[in-house]
Amino acid sequence: MNAKVVAPRRGWRGAGSGRSPHADKGAVYLGTTSEVAGLYPFVLGAPLPPEGVPIGTDLLTREMVCFDPQGWVGRLVQNPGVWIMAQPGAGKSAIAKRISLVYSSYGSMIIVPGDVKGEYAPLVKGLGGQVVSIGRGLDRLNPLDSGPMKRKLHLLPEDRQQVLRAEINGRRSDLLHALLATPHGLGRRPTAPEANVVGAAVERVSEALSDDPVIPDVVRVLREGPKELWAKLLVDNVDDYRALVREVTLALENLCQGPLAGLFDGPTTQPLDLDAPALSVDLSAILTAGDQVVAAGLLATWAFAYGAIDSARALGMMNRPAVIVLDEMWRALRAGPGMVDAMDGMTRLNRNKGEVTLLITHSLRDPESLPTPEDRAKALGLMDRCDSLILGALSAGELERVNQQRPLTTEEQGLVASWSAPSITGVDGTNQRHPGRGKVLIKIGTRAGAPARLDLTEAETQLYDTDKAMRRKVSSE
Known part of the structure; x- marks a missing residue:
């Protein structure tokens, strides 16, 4: 089979010719497809695969x-x-x-776990998805929520329940440690004793409550100071205990007060719908509170969403x-x-x-x-x-x-x-x-x-x- 190849030449009609710039048709050469194939794609590399x-x-x-x-x-x-x-x-x-x-x-599934400006909400709604709006007077999110696991955990064998409970409490502790490192907490990483006692308090309230604990529950246990928490800190009297936990306790209380009050200090008001085609956690209502508040909000919502997804996958509730x-x-x-x-x-x-x-x-x-x-x-x-x-x-x-x-x-x-x-920015300031x-x-x-x-x-x-x-x-x- 013969193939036709056109070798184009750029040309320009001189001034006064009355003609506009044009491309000449060039010379035409004939060759077999096996010969001409070697010329393509000429000097340019192949693009990315036409997929996706x-x-x-x-x-x-x-x-x-x-x-x-x-x-x-x-x-x-x-x-x-x-x-x-x-x-x-x-x-x-x-x-x-x-x-x-x-x-x-x-x-x-499309997941936007922290939509700071609310700009993904129209897309998520257009896809028939769920938008959870966090803010005072709006939805509230409990960072210690166990997500889909609380609906399925009791149906599992006891040994499997123990493993998953330990994983849930580990995530809760990790999230509190991260929140404590933000400016509205300690502004630094918790020390080893502080991290240890917070983890122990999380385990205690999780065992004592039939529902998911909230941050004020952890604060209450730290303030009560049961002797099992003394042992975690290697102290044998209440004064030494209070000296070691005072700063971290007050920092956890700060996460429930001031600009963060009413956002993450109570039970989740609208659980994430992991069956929806898309979901977004809208944080635009707290945008005016400043970058530090938004950062804490992002940390809480990102961790909450990832925890819910991991839980659903572990239980076979989400395979998409x-x-x-x-x-x-x-x-x-x-x-x-x-x-x-x-x-x-x-x-x-x-x-x-x-x-x-x-x-x-x-x-x-x-x-x-x-x-x-x-x-x-x-x-x-x-x-x-x-x-x-x-x-x-x-x-x-x-x-x-x-x-x-x-x-x-x-x-x-x-x-x-x-x-x-x-x-x-234009000359008019816009x-x-x-x-x-x-x-x-x-x-x-x-x-x-x-x-x-x-x-x-x-x-x-x-x-x-x-x-x-x-x-x-x-x-x-």
């Missing part, structure tokens, strides 16, 4: 770029984690929502793959070492659970600003465990930081930097559309990056246009 989520057209070849970290495990990637990073306004959340929307159609969106990561990392440890544990085993975790942030400065080398290494390890990297518009300095973690070619850095903007909006570079392992442009459909624009509220505000003024 359609992102948009390749900025260089105009071919469709697709993305499928879940389906590529064992072939192109070893871990389905995805690290998404770009300047504010460049479209980080938009691409996360596109991935979520398409994976939902493939049968994955899931996409878990961890947006606004920078807020969480600024909460301190407790958050780093919690995030490290939550995201470590996602490959074996069929979970695609989307870790979204705008800078590597936040991990690098953590107080100890161990914390910084653990935070950057979150990025290292993501085999898929999606970069939007970033400054040259930020790309250099990325390059130290995940090598980028000079051309890739130059391309992504060309999308960035030092400022997107925010302008980011010049790199929708442009992303998708890096899979060490493969050459695929630059693509994400253009939203009309339905997507209605579901998750994060600029809508801002435009309404500007027009009203």
